[in-house]
Amino acid sequence: MIKEISEKKARLKTFMKQKGFKSTRQRDIIASEFLKCEEHITAEELYKKVSRRNKDIGYTTVYRTLKLLSESGLATERIFADQLTRYEPVSDDEHHDHLICLKCGSITEFEDPKLERLQEKIASEFGFSIVDHKMDFYGYCRDCKK
Amino acid sequence: MIKEISEKKARLKTFMKQKGFKSTRQRDIIASEFLKCEEHITAEELYKKVSRRNKDIGYTTVYRTLKLLSESGLATERIFADQLTRYEPVSDDEHHDHLICLKCGSITEFEDPKLERLQEKIASEFGFSIVDHKMDFYGYCRDCKK
DNA sequence: AACTTATTGAAAATGAATTTCAATTTCCTT
DNA sequence: AAGGAAATTGAAATTCATTTTCAATAAGTT
Numbered sequence: 058m059i060k061e062i063s064e065k066k067a068r069l070k071t072f073m074k075q076k077g078f079k080s081t082r083q084r085d086i087i088a089s090e091f092l093k094c095e096e097h098i099t100a101e102e103l104y105k106k107v108s109r110r111n112k113d114i115g116y117t118t119v120y121r122t123l124k125l126l127s128e129s130g131l132a133t134e135r136i137f138a139d140q141l142t143r144y145e146p147v148s149d150d151e152h153h154d155h156l157i158c159l160k161c162g163s164i165t166e167f168e169d170p171k172l173e174r175l176q177e178k179i180a181s182e183f184g185f186s187i188v189d190h191k192m193d194f195y196g197y198c199r200d201c202k203k
Numbered sequence: 204m205i206k207e208i209s210e211k212k213a214r215l216k217t218f219m220k221q222k223g224f225k226s227t228r229q230r231d232i233i234a235s236e237f238l239k240c241e242e243h244i245t246a247e248e249l250y251k252k253v254s255r256r257n258k259d260i261g262y263t264t265v266y267r268t269l270k271l272l273s274e275s276g277l278a279t280e281r282i283f284a285d286q287l288t289r290y291e292p293v294s295d296d297e298h299h300d301h302l303i304c305l306k307c308g309s310i311t312e313f314e315d316p317k318l319e320r321l322q323e324k325i326a327s328e329f330g331f332s333i334v335d336h337k338m339d340f341y342g343y344c345r346d347c348k349k
Numbered sequence: 350a351a352c353t354t355a356t357t358g359a360a361a362a363t364g365a366a367t368t369t370c371a372a373t374t375t376c377c378t379t
Numbered sequence: 380a381a382g383g384a385a386a387t388t389g390a391a392a393t394t395c396a397t398t399t400t401c402a403a404t405a406a407g408t409t
Contacts, residue, residue, distance in 0.1 A: 079355055079406050101396080115358040120397075136282060140366090141396075156331045169325050172318075176340065179315050184345030185302045191284075191339045194322065199330030225375050225386055246366085261389040266366075286397090287365075 062092045065131055065146070072129035083114050087122040088131075097135065097143040097164050137164075138195065154192040160201035208238045211277055211292070218275035229260050233268040234277075243281065243289040243310050283310075284341060300338040306347035 069088055073080055090107050091098070104119040123144050126132035132144045137157060154172070156165040172192070180187045215234055219226055236253050237244070250265040269290045272278035278290045283303060300318070302311040318338070326333045 077355085081356065081406075083357070099396090113358090117358055117360095117398090118356080121356085124398095136284070136286060138282065140282060140286070140288075142286075156326065156329055158331075159334060165329060165331070167325065167329065169321075172321055172325065175315075175318055175321060179313065179318065180302065180340055180342065183302055183311060183313065184348070185304075185311070185340065186342045186348055187340050188305060188342040190341065191337060193337045194326055194331065194333050195335045195337075196326065196331055196333040202330070202332055223386085227375070227387065229388070259389085263367090263389055263391095264387080267387085270367095 062089070065092050069126070069129055069131055072131075073125075078125070083111075083118050084122050084125070086111055086114065087119050088126065091123070091126060091132065091144070092146050094146075097137075097145050099141050099143050103144070135191070137193065153190055154194075156194045156196070156198065158198040158201055159195055160197055163198055165198070208235070211238050215272070215275055215277055218277075219271075224271070229257075229264050230268050230271070232257055232260065233265055234272060237269070237272060237278065237290070238292055240292075243283075243291050245287050245289050249290070281337070283339065299336055300340075302340045302342070302344065304344040304347055305341055306343055309344055311344065 066085075066088060070080060072078075073084075087103070087107055091103055094103075094106070100116070100120045100123055103123065104114075104116045107114050107119055123132060127134055127144065131147055133147055135143050135145060137143065137155075154167050154169070156167065157163075158165075176190060176192075177187065212231075212234060216226060218224075219230075233249070233253055237249055240249075240252070246262070246266045246269055249269065250260075250262045253260050253265055269278060269280075273280055273290065277293055279293055281289050281291060283289065283301075300313050300315070302313065303309075304311075322336060322338075323333065
């Protein structure tokens with residue numbers, strides 16, 4: 058179970074050592090900031106957060122660190138309907154499914170074991186083996202429905 | 204039941220008249236070519252098909268006609284993992300679900316009533332009302348699994 | 350400390366999507 | 380059928396996120 062940020066950062070450090078990447082102040086700051094926020098964040102948004110306190114860190118480094126986090130398995134990239142790439146910290150209980158409100162833009166994650174099972178069943182009917190999946194609902198959330 | 208291309212084209216004509224759009228030779232050619240191919244096509248791909256026989260039709264017009272078809276409800280835009288916008292003719296039995304092969308790139312559509320029902324059920328648990336949904340499986344198809 | 354290699358960040362490049370604009374075409378009115 | 384307002388066209392330019400380049404800097408090894 059990887060729950061703690063410090064644990065994730067340790068995992069990142071291990072990954073970097075394995076791959077011969079160097080650990081730097083910038084990467085440390087960016088990774089911390091990213092792992093702190095449990096939302097779907099764009100490179101742009103993370104850059105703004107990071108640069109608030111660290112004006113010397115450039116957008117490119119944030120972008121590259123997000124790629125690094127993805128490669129190390131600590132983040133996943135997702136593209137929603139607005140064409141922007143968002144990054145999300147990976148948790149053990151993986152959420153792949155989203156309710157996206159067309160009015161307020163809120164993204165709610167959910168997971169449903171029944172859905173997962175049904176997905177596997179459908180895929181196997183087509184002789185298809187699933188590596189990953191995306192399931193996004195677009196509509197109106199409880200508050201915006203009114 | 205809208206099955207025939209001619210029926211769809213009639214629908215487009217009605218839509219255009221309603222909206223005050225003009226029907227042109229270019230739009231007619233592009234729409235015909237689009238409705239013919241029952242696949243997920245990018246603006247670029249459609250442009251190539253169209254310009255093979257009609258060298259005077261530009262990319263921009265193809266792009267704009269696809270937007271028009273989307274607005275009129277005859278096409279839907281979809282973005283898959285490769286970040287490209289693809290267009291798909293809308294049929295009555297709407298397919299929203301895809302099996303995307305990571306090796307050969309083939310896109311297989313499917314529909315499952317059980318899945319649809321489960322989706323509605325899950326959404327309602329969150330007080331969410333669905334307008335549209337995307338369900339994409341990424342993995343390996345029967346042929347590429349080997 | 351010296352050295353090899355990776356990293357940084359500004360700027361440039363890329364590439365798809367979108368807009369601009371002058372020339373052309375459509376289609377409504379007479 | 381001709382005139383004229385308004386939409387359309389297509390090449391080129393623009394936008395905007397993403398990605399690459401490159402010279403300067405920093406990390407980590409010996």
